[in-house]
Amino acid sequence: MIQLPVYSFQVTFLLLSAVMLTRYFLLAGMFRIVCERSRKEPIDKGTISSRQIKRDIYWSVQSSLIFALAGTVLIKLWQAGETQIYYDFQQYGLWYLVFSLGIYLFIHDTYFYWTHRLLHVYQFKKCHFVHHESRIPTAWTSFSFHPIEAVIQALILPVLVILIPIHWTVLVSFLVIMSLCGLLNHLGFDFYPTFLEKKFSLISATHHQRHHKQVTVNYGLYFTFWDKLMKTEAGETHG
Ligand SMILES: [Zn+2]
Ligand SMILES: [Zn+2]
Structure with a gap:
């Protein structure tokens, strides 16, 4: 059984901020290097300015801190016994491990789709423009959100763990x-095979990149x- 060390809210937030920032710089940096060295053709051959990269990093650092705050709330709820996170694999049966992962992905995808559509109307557009400014996205763009959008995105997970049972390994x-x-x-590159997109309706980089340019299509996650x-x-698949 996993026992998270109990620290104060502030210390938990500081530790989680370090984890979130490391996650961002490590993953985005690694994937960017892989893309730059890849022999694959980029989806769009346009130039990516260093200004865009700097801007993406600026917003991503802020988003990472907001995600760390949401993570801190989640951990504190977990430690207070207020969540449905459980430890015994057999508690709901082994089938539930897979089922709960599917449910979490489906609900998160639904939440993302509809909040994303909301972010494209009225005053929300100004916030979401931060993400769309990178018309040719890179790995650095993946967490580049205005703080209001980051808060909207961060809200769902604490709510999910309060409501729906999930084994900690599935979480x-x-x-x-x-x-x-x-x-x-x-x-900006498609690395996984086309059949995953076609057979399992998975979203590819081509699919999402089209959203960055065309704006009113392909909202999913x-x-x-x-x-x-x-x-x-807009039914374009990668080749
Ligand atoms: Zn995007
Ligand atoms: Zn959008």
């Missing part, structure tokens, strides 16, 4: 998938279900 897997998908969608259902999908 960790979900966080890894969430981080990787955010990165892969912004790489993990899957293309909602875009298909709401007829907001």
Whole structure:
């Protein structure tokens, strides 16, 4: 059974901020190097300015701190016994481990799709423009959000763990998938095979990059279900 060390709110926040910032710089930096050395063709051959990279890093650092704050709230709720995070693999059956991961991904995708559409209307547009300023995204763009958008994105996870039972290992897997998908969608290169996108309705970098340029299509995060259902999908797949 995992026992998280109990620190004060402030110390937990500081530690988690260090984890979030390391996650951002390590993952984005590594993926950027992989992309630059790749023999694959980029999705868009346009130039990426150093100004864009600096701007993406500036907003991503702020978002990472907001995600650290949400993570601190989650840990404190967990330690107070207020969440549905559990430790015994058998508690809900082994089938539930896979099912709960699917449920978390589906709900998060649904939340992302609809809040993302909201961010494209009225005053919210000004916030979301921060993310769209990088019309040709890179790995550095993956956490580049205005603080208001980062707060909207961060709210869902503490709510989910309060409401829906999840084994702590599944929660960790979900966080890894969430981080990787955010990165892969912004790489500017498509690395995974086309059949994953076609057979499992997974969102590719090409799919999301089109959203950065065309703006009114392809709002999803993990899957293309909602875009298909709401007829907001521009059905371009990578080759
Ligand atoms: Zn994006
Ligand atoms: Zn958008």
